[in-house]
Every structure is written in C-alpha cells, then in structure tokens.
Amino acid sequence: MLEIKNLHAEVDGKPILRGIDLVVRPGETHAIMGPNGSGKSTLSHVLAGREGYTVTGGSVTFNGKPLLELEPEERAGEGVFLAFQYPLEIPGGNNGYMLKAALNGIRAYRGEKELSAVDFLKLVKARVKAVGLDESLLNRPVNEGFSGGEKKRNEVFQMSVLEPRLAILDETDSGLDIDALKAVAEGVNALRDDTRSFIVVTHYQRLLDYIVPDYVHVLSKGRIIKSGGKELALELEARGYDWLTSEAA
Amino acid sequence: MEALERILADLAPAGPHAEARLRAAEQVRAHGVPSTRQEAWKYTSLASLKDVAYRAANAADGAALDAQALAALPLASASPHRAVLVNGRFRADLSTLDALPAGIRVHSIAAAAAAEAGQLAPVYAEEIRPEAVFTALNAALLDDGLIIEADADAHLDAPLHLVFVAAGATPLLRAPRVIVRAGRHARLRIIEEFVGQEGDRGLTNVVSDLALEEGAVLEHHRLQNEPDSTAQIGRVRATLAANATFNSDSVTFGGALTRIDIEVALAARGARCRLNGLFTTAGTQHVDHHTLIDHQVGDTHSEELYRGILDGRSRGVFNGKVLVRRDAQCITAHQASNNLLLSRQAEVDTKPELEIYADDVSCAHGATVGELDTQALFYLRSRGIDEAQARALLTYAFAEKVVETIPLDSIRHAIEERFIGAGALSELEALLEQS
C-alpha cells in the first residue's frame, strides 16, 4: 500500500530525513517512535504534502501512485489522512461546512456524486456521537475555542467521516490527559480493519497501550535505526532512547 | 470643486436656521475641500469628484420613486419599523413607523425645524475642524433628515431600519442628518442602510449625531450598499454618558468612493464601545474608514475590529485612533485591523494609532496585511478540499469573524454569496439548527 524508499528531505537546507525505508501493507498499524528532533513530524508532513519541506531523494508510492507528486488535496483523495499534532483554528469558519467541502472534494476526486446537505448530515450525526463529541460542534467555527482534547477528537471525527485508507496520527497523544487519550484511541480502534492502515507517530509508549501496533520503528537523526514488534515500545519505555541512539552513532 | 462653489453661492436658506446655515457655508468656503496633503485625507483623494456637476438635491428629486421601486431594491432588514429617505428627504409615504413602541419617536428634521428651532441648535453651534469640512457642508445644506428620540427606559423591540435611497438622474449632492437621543437606560437598535438606483452618480454627505444618556444601549449597524457609481462621505458621532454602551458595525460593499468617520466620545465612567467594520471591495472602489475613540475619563473601555478584503484595483484605508486623555485612568482599549489583498492591483493603507496621556492603561493594537494563513490552507487541503475552495472558505471565515456579532442574516448571506456561493453554508446551518 505505502512504500517509502530511501526518502531524504530537508528544511531550510538542513537535512532532516536521511534515508527512510518503510513498507506499510493494508490493515497494518505501524508506530514510529523517536526522541525529539529525530524527524518524526517531518515524515508525517512530507507524506501529507506540507510546504516548506524539500524532498532531496528517494520515493514514496501509495497504491502504485507516486505520492510526492500529488497536491495535498489529491493525496487526501487517494485516501491519505493526517491527524495534526496541532489542529488549526479557523475563526469564522464552520466545522460542518468544512467537513462537507472536504468529503465532497474527495468524492469528486474519486468520481463519486456529491452528497447533499441532508445526506451529509445523516452521515456525520452518527459519527460525531461515536467519538463522544457534541453535535452542536458541527455548527461552530473550526477548532476555535475547543479544548486540546476536543481538537484531537475532532481530528478523529473527521477521519471517521473521510474514511481514509492510510491515516497518519502525528503525536496525537501530546497534551492529552488519560481520559481524552482513551477516548481518542477508542475512536481510532473503531476504524481499524483489514484494509485500513495507520502510522502512529509518538514520543511516548503510552498511546501504544491503547492503539496496539503491529510494528514499531525507532527513528533517530532521520533514519530508522531499529524495527520490531510491539514489545520494542515497552523496551523503549523501560530503557529510554539513549541505548539505541548511542549504538547507532 | 466648482460645482460645490456654485451650490454654496446659490444657497438661499429660509426659516429659523437661515443665518446659521450661511455661516456654515462660510466655514466650508474658508476651509475648502480637503487635499491629500492633510494628514486625515492622506490616502483619499477627492480628485474624482472635482469635475462632477453636482447640484443640491431638492424635494422634487426622486419624488417619482414609489413603493414598487423601493421594493425592487434589496434591503437588509424586514423590520416593521422603517423610515425611508429618498435623496435625503424623508418620505412618510414609504415609511412604516406606526408600530413604534411607546416612548420612541421619529420625526423628520424638515418638520421639526419648522416646528421647533431649538431641536437643531447643536448642529449649528459647533466649530468645524478643516478635515471635517463636509460636516459643515451638511449643516449648510441641511433640509431634512431624522430626529429619533427614545425616552428613559424605552426599549425598541425590533430594529429601526433607516433606508437612504440614492436616486438621481443627474449627480445630486444629498445632505441628510440623523439625530438620535437615547434617554437613560433606553435600548435601541438602528440600521442605517444606504442603497441606490443603478447609475446614480451623486454624493451622499451624511452625518449622524448620537447621544446616549446614562446606561443607554445603542446598537448601530451601518451598511454602505450604494451603487459602485455613487460617492459617500459620512460621519457618525456618538457621545456616551455614564455606563452607556455603543456598538457600531460599519459594513461597506458598495460605493465608488466611501469615506466614513466614526467618532466616539466616552465622556463618563463606565461608558464602553465596540466598533467593528468590514469592507469588501473590487473594481476601482475606494473605502476609507477613520475612527476615533476618545477616552475622556477613567474607567472607559473600547474594542475595535476592522477587516478589509480587497480585490481588483480597489483601495482600502483604515485609520483608527485611540485617544486616552490626561487623568483618564483604568482604561482598556484594544484595536485590530486585518486586511486581505486578493489582487495584485489592490492596495491597503492602515494606520492604527494610540495617543495616550494617562498611565494606568492597557491599550494594544495590531494590524496585519497579508495572504491567508498558509497553515490553515494546508490543513483544509490535507482534508481533500482543493486550493481554490480552501481559499474561498478562509476568505469567508475572515469576513465572518466581523459580522458574526451583527444579527442581520442578509449581511452574512452577502459575504457567503461573494466568497463561497449563495446558500453554500446557510443551507447546512439551517439544517443543523433544526436538528
């Protein structure tokens, strides 16, 4: 499904990713862990197509298509979803309207018919409750005045409506208390199935207690220095990153 | 302006204010039309008005405009309380003022001037500063307008909708005035809406004088929807007594050249005001807002937010001054001016000013000019919304932030139509409301 080959990327001329190789198959959940500054967030942003990153080498294919050549909205159309570490506030914007525009944008990309406002509402009402958010949130400005937990839940809610093939969770656990964390994880787990894949980017093992990964990769200085099963995360929790990063250096 | 000189020369006022009007005309002559060399007119040139053959509007102008023609104009409110002025003259036949609650009265200035000379005394008592010469011109040409009085504790249930119609076959100079006296703890909402018939090339020179007594609350919505061929120079002045509240919204969509001065005197403790403004312009439109919030005494508070969205070759100007006088302590004043340029030929000039002579103050202003937030743009695109639509949505959101406090759906619909398509959002909102 997703194949990253020897990916290099830099920001302002400074190399951040220095040769990433990763294969994610349908239905798999991969955790990417690593210390601060290891390039975790850069990887998420490069995959979603954020400006300001220059890919200097390597390739990314997604279901056979060269992902890096696509605009951000085309990637969304292909089924890539990035849950932001810091979801943007758009004062004056409307949450429901934004989501409808997004859903219909993706449907148009896939050659599907636009959903009417009525059909859209039918679809989202069930799902907004599933993530434990109040329905009134649909008629509020995008993320404005939301608590940290509400913002992250809103990301998961959007994900549940847009039904991506690959969801990338960028430090979704940051700034969440344990209850909010559980709620977000439940929302994510509800979406897991044989065809949908996840990349969970996190600094701490905590989130992985609730979203149990199939594979864990450790990123350091822009490279994956160790891969393993979910037990690797526990080992990192116990021993920290130092033993790995010093080994690699 | 040759036409102006001729108008002043031909001025032959009658009635109790004849002499005062001639004196006002003298002030206009003495100061002359402002030039861009004057700080207050630095960014707004009146050169385009120079060669227009204006003449003073009279009662016959626009008399043909009937209820049917009025109904053809899209108006912002369907309030039961409506006063219509055509080319500056009050038209009882087009107005509906029968349902006004007790304690609230609306008369035409023409009627009041004949009846009682004292009503207009303050209009003629003031010394005019050179930059405010058009206020003297309004006084000189003042034949009609409205006097709105609210007794103590009077409450207006629905907004009072003042409709100013510009309907000139030839370029007319219109000079209506609105005088509002809100008594103690009175509560009013007034919409001043300026509309016109296509092709009108006149100049609307309007002045609104608003006096709020202790504890009075006045919501003032000003909509400039005149055709893109009409010019307007307007001034709104509000004076607030203790604990009075003045909320002003100035929304400008229309007009070829629009200059609006809004001046608020917070003259007693506990007075507060909020000034919001939105202008969205295109073509060669020019919109200039000058606001002055004068914190004359301590414990007075102000908030201000002006936003402009400029397309085509249009130009937007904002000059917002916050003045805190000596010994006016315990002041809060916050001001923001945000501007979006949508085209390479558009220009914005903004100047938020603080002039502060007391020390126990918390004053701040911010001004931005720029593109849409690139991060927000990426956020929307990463959700599958294409770039053009994402931009439209963010532009709408930018404008919505100002109008969200205005309880007039028509304004929201206008910006919706302009930026994201008619009904695109409101349909969904309505459905959400129902459920």
Added chain:
Amino acid sequence: MASNAQDIEKIVDRQYAAGFFTEIDQDTVPPGLDADTIRLISAKKNEPAWMLDWRLKAFARFQQMREPNWAHVSYPPIDLQAISYYSAPKSDKDRPQSLDEVDPKLLETYEKLGIPLEEQKMLAGVAVDAVFDSVSVHTTFRDKLAEAGVIFCSFSEAVQEHPELIQKYLGSVVPVTDNYYAALNSAVFTDGSFVYIPKNTRCPMELSTYFRINAMNTGQFERTLVIADEGSYVSYLEGCTAPMRDENQLHAAVVELVALQDAEIKYSTVQNWYPGDEEGRGGIYNFVTKRGDCRGARSKISWTQVETGSAITWKYPSCVLKGENSVGEFYSVALTNNLQQADTGTKMVHLGRGTRSTIVSKGISAGRSQNAYRGLVRIAPGAEGARNYTQCDSLLLGDRSAAHTFPYIECRNPSAQVEHEASTSKISDDQLFYLRSRGIGQEDAVNMIVNGFCKEVFKELPMEFAVEAQKLLGISLEGAVG
C-alpha cells in the same frame, strides 16, 4: 533678543557683501545663513568646486522648503539666522586644563557609567595631556584598517582624498530635497565621518572607540556616509553613553548608508545629548535624517538605537530595500523624562522581491515627557513575498507622561505579509511588588523592569555598549519614580 539677532544679521550681511569670506581669520564666524556663509564654510575647508556647487544647490532648494510641523513635538521657532555655521575646534588654551575645572555633576555621571578617566577628559573637553597619546591610538587603528583596505576618515578628508566615492554616493540615499533639515545639513554640514569597506572584506574592528575620539567637535551639522561594497561587513557605533557637552542647540545630522550585494551594515547609536534641566530649560534639538539603501541582493542594514538624550528627538533611521531578499532591521529604545519630547521610529520601504524587515521599538516615558513612535512600512507592487514584523511597546512611568504610536502601513502586493503589534501600559505593580518583596529597592526594581522591557533591543548592541546602555537607562530615570 530677537532684535539683537536682527542687528547681528544686518552687520553680517554688510560684511559678506564686502567679500568678507576670503580674508576671514577667525575661529567662529558671526551668526547668519546665506549663500556667502556656505561659500565661507567651503573655503575654510578648502573644498573643491564641485562640493561648493553641491552645497549651493542644496541651499537653493532649502530656501524653497518649509519647516515640517507634523511631528508630535512642540518648540519655539528656531532662528536659523542666529546660529553660527562654522566654528573651528577650540584650541587647548580655551579648554578646561584638568578635570578639576569640570562641572562635578558631569563627573559624577561619568563615574556612574564607569567611563575610564582618560575618556572622561576627552568627553569633558579637557585638553589632552601628555600621558594620553591620542595620536598613537589613532595610528594603531589606522594601520589595522589600512591593512584591510578599509577607508575610515573624517568627511572633510574624504572630500579631498576620495572625491570619486563622495561624488558617487553623497546624496544618493538622502537626496538634498528629502526634508527641510536634510537640505539644511547638505548646505552647511561641517564635518563627519566617511567609511568605505572594500569588496568581500570584513571590517577588522567595530568602528567605535576610534569614532569616539575622532568624532569630537564635528559640530552641529554632521554628515556621515558609510559604503559597504559587495560581500563586506561593518559594525559602526555612533555616539556614546556619556552626556556630551555642547553649546549648540540645533543638531541636524544626515547619515547615509549604502549596502551593495551581500553586504551588511550594523549601525548602532547611543544618543545622550543634553536633555535640558528638570524644567525643560536648554537641551538639544536633535533633528536627524538617517537612511540606508540596501542596493544589492541579500544586503542587510540593521539600525540599533538607544535614545535617552536631547530635549527633542526627531529621527527615523530607515531602510530602502531595493535588492532582492535584502533585509532591514530597526531596534530602538527611546526614553524620555522630565519635559523631553521624542518622535522617533523608522521607515521600511520594500521595493525588491523577498525583502524582509523587522522593527522592535520600546518607548519609555517618564516625568512630563512625550514619547511617540512613528513608523512606515511600505510594500511596493514589485515586492513579491515581502515580510515585515513590527513590535512596538510603550511603558509609562508616572501619570503626567504620554506615549503615542503612529504606525503607517501601505501595502500594494498581495503576497506580502505585514504584521504590526503595539501595546501601551504602565509599569506592572505586580512586578514591582514582587521585586520589592524580595528586598530590592523601588528604584532598582524599576530599573530592572525597564531593562527587561528593553532586552530585545539591548541584545542587538555590541557587548560593551549594551552594558553601558543599561546603566544609562538607570541614570536617565533618576528621580522619575518614587
């Protein structure tokens, strides 16, 4: 007084009419301003004809101009005919012979600032004694600079020695017609400094101590021209923290900076001219035009100023950002006390693509002073992707002081991003209480807070200057609180 001045004027007129300027042999010419005064200055300085021509043209334009009145300052009319426009340096016998003859109050201030004894003597205008050999210091600097190919000399010397550079660059940043005082300066300037940094050269030292020694007695109409050729760098320090003795009330300097491709100029000023007494008597009128031209791609000009002196300050160090991706910066602390008035700020004119500017202004008003920030950010249609960020804060100490902010933003390019933020508040009671509850006296606590408020600007100053500037704020604020 006025009639007196007129009398003198008459006499002067008569004398000039008799061709007085060719035979004069005096240290100070009588007051008065006309074309002959300018011929006299030029002749005294032995200037080439082109320089005199330039001055006379400037004077002709000056005569058609009017004194500006838009600044937020007020002062009685200045009688330009009552000023003497040329005064040769005082000879040693006219100066105080030792520090014992100098006003003890001045010495006290030097002491507080920690100024070395020898420098104190210079600043106080004491005749230099044998121990302090300024000539040798001078020579050391010269050698080191000459080695690098840097030209650094008095303006008069540059007119004689480097006429091609002067003719090419003088008035190219601040045209003579720019404003009333710039035109006056162009006509009558007496001296100043000239700097040229050759291509790809990093000036081997900060042009500071050297300047302090050489810039004495440059008079009230100072002219400075700094040219940084391609790929060069220079840091230039002007003024000094110690209060300078000066008899002239009007100071109208012009500073022009030119940065060519990839060049960088850092220009730091500490201005502490006599501010007048507590009742506002006396004090310098400091009406300065400072502008830098970022002519080449990726060039950078950075102004840093600490303004604590002068009765009236009227200055807007500016950057014209022509070169692609060029950068302009302005960092300012302006402190006014007693009856001082300051109207200061900057102009950032973005002409080229990708140009960036930063403005950080900190105003502190105490006593009954008036302190205004006035700034212009202009984005021209061609300034694709230009960026400006402005932060402008005012701190009020005392309820008789006033702080004003007048930012002008003019934007004509949709891809530009301009952001301006300003705030005005009084010194925080909570902060004061916190510090005092820790045992810090009121005055020290205020100093700490004020210095914290100015930190962003001080960090732009060269190290030793920053330390002095901090002390200076404390001294300037004496008596402002309590």
